[in-house]
Amino acid sequence: MVIMEKAEGISKVKEILLSKDNGYFKSFLECDIKDSDTIDELGLDSLSRVEVTLDMERTIGTEISDDDVQGCITVGDLGELYTREYNKKYA
Numbered sequence: 024m025v026i027m028e029k030a031e032g033i034s035k036v037k038e039i040l041l042s043k044d045n046g047y048f049k050s051f052l053e054c055d056i057k058d059s060d061t062i063d064e065l066g067l068d069s070l071s072r073v074e075v076t077l078d079m080e081r082t083i084g085t086e087i088s089d090d091d092v093q094g095c096i097t098v099g100d101l102g103e104l105y106t107r108e109y110n111k112k113y114a
Contacts, residue, residue, distance in 0.1 A: 027109045033058055033102025039078045043071065058099035079105055085112045
């Protein structure tokens with residue numbers, strides 16, 4: 024049984040965001056993205072949000088509800104969702 028802590032889930036989401044090859048994040052470091060940054064502040068359009076969700080699903084190995092993703096407003100929210108889904112599958 025492997026339990027992921029919230030901070031690790033947030034870090035994984037930041038890694039996913041930084042891996043996007045959309046130019047915007049190329050100049051960012053993980054420390055530049057704050058947990059309180061909103062998804063809108065980061066400039067993620069609807070396609071980018073879908074890509075981030077798919078990457079989260081691939082990384083965890085499970086499907087994530089669209090409703091759960093839509094409820095995420097900040098990077099921290101996405102990290103909490105990542106952590107919850109990971110722990111549902113592996114803990």
